[in-house]
Amino acid sequence: MTKIARIEPIPIEYPDPNDFGTIRRTVLVRVETDDGIVGWGESIAMWPEACKATALVVREGLTPILLGEAIDIEALWVKMRRHVWWYGEGGVASLAISGIDMALWDIRGKLEGQPLYALFGGLKHDRLLANASSHVNKKGEAACVADVEGFFANGFRSTKLGFAKKGESNIGGDPDTDVSFIRALRSALGDEAGILVDIGNGVRWDVDTAISVANRMHDLGIGWYEEPLYVSDDAGYRKLRANTKVRLASGEREFTETGYRRQMEFVQAVDVYGVDPARVEGITGFRRVDALATQYGKTVNAHAWSTGITTAASLHLSLASPNTEVFEFKPFPVIVQDELLAEKIWHKDGWAYPLHGPGLGIEVQEDVVRRIAMA
Incomplete structure (x- = not known):
């Protein structure tokens, strides 16, 4: 029986052209079996101290309880969660579980000679709409519009735009400026283009402002309106839901099935849930959240905005889910998408298609992993 022989957390760092070369960080997890099969996962810790802490939990907390164990993913997922019971249910513990769980699924698929989507019950979609997910950060409205026009010229059929990000743009925070940008973008792209708006953590609106902007953007045909209020403002989201017809999105900062269940059962305001398998206790955690979405009639959007490893996991999960609509890609070249994998995962004519390898x-x-590993 195949057993776990080695687990190695590898914090990496790299410049991201989407944010003018800002250094991004994450933790890759390499798991090897006693018969030499290697699986890869990711824990999207992002901040340097969080990457170091996540690697420590993987190396000193979870590795000792997993070495020598057979590849029984559900049992190992439960074992990891039970181990972190005192400091888990979110945060660094969930990130650490995510990377290991993803790597174990990679190994299981290789052992069975099947792509992950086949292990999840098969494809629910033959393809998904390719979405260029980017930050609005150029100087002036015209430059920001031109940036997005370039995505569509390169074959994308939808875009998701993060406001109030690093850079030279004044988009994000001033309601009139933000609505003006979306109006100009709609005029430039036409009625059929998909436009998704991610208001961003840098914006601090009260609920009445969020309602006003939501309704003005709804009239411009946006597909959804993501996190215009702080994620824990339950009362604000309920009031927003009651006063706008635009779809509301949130969830990318949740860590566990429990958190998503609370949102769906108690808050009852969100239509589209961002779910990241490198954050939500792995592929196993993602599938549990996806099952909740099926139960409550919600849409799931994989937050795949990191390395090609998470992109691959998210693509399998998205195509095997009945609850997904689009698939996000980084529209700018970046080492963790363009060089980390032997073959870059990319759209074809504006569509995301399955990966068929095991x-x-x-x-x-x-060699690329080692080159960008944190010192």
Whole structure:
């Protein structure tokens, strides 16, 4: 019986052209079996101290309880959660579980000679609409509009735009400026283009402002309106839901099935849930949240905005889910998408298609991993 022989957390860092070369960080997890099969996962910790802490939990907390264990993913997922009972149910513990769980699924697919979507019950979609997910950060409205026009010229059929990000743009925070940008964008792209708005953590609106902007943007045909209020403002989201017809999105800062269940059962305001398998206790955690979405009639959007490893996991999960609509890509070249894998995951004519190789269906370039590993 195949057993776990080695687990290695590898914090990495790299410049991201989407944010003018800002250094981004994450933790890759390499798991190897006693018969030499290697699986890859990711824990999207992002901040340097969180990456170090996540790697520590993987190395000193979870590795000792997993070495020598057979590849029984559900049992190992439960074992990891029980181990972190005192400091878990979110945060660094959930990130650490995510990377290991993802790598174990990669191994299981390779052992069975099947792509992950086949292990999840098969494809629910033959393809998904390709979405260029980017930050609005150029100087002036015209430059920001031109940036997005370039995505569509390169074949994308939808875009998701993060406001109030690093850069030279004044988009994000001033309601009139933000609505003006979406109006100009709609005029430039036409009625059929998908436009999704991510208001961003840098914006601090009260609920009445969020309602006003929501209704003005709804008239411009946006597909959804993401996190215009702080994520824990339950009363604000309920009031917003009652006063706008635009779909509301949130969830990318949740860590566990419990958190999403609370949102769906108690808050009852969100239509589209962002779910990241590198954050929500892995592929196993994602599938549990996806099952909740099926139960409550919600849409799921994989927050795949990191390395090609998470992109691969998110693509399998998205195509095997009945609850998904689009798939996000980074529209700018970046090492963790363009060089980390032997073959970049990319759209074809504006659509995201399945990966058919076993496991995640990717070949990680270990020399690149070592080159961008944090010192």
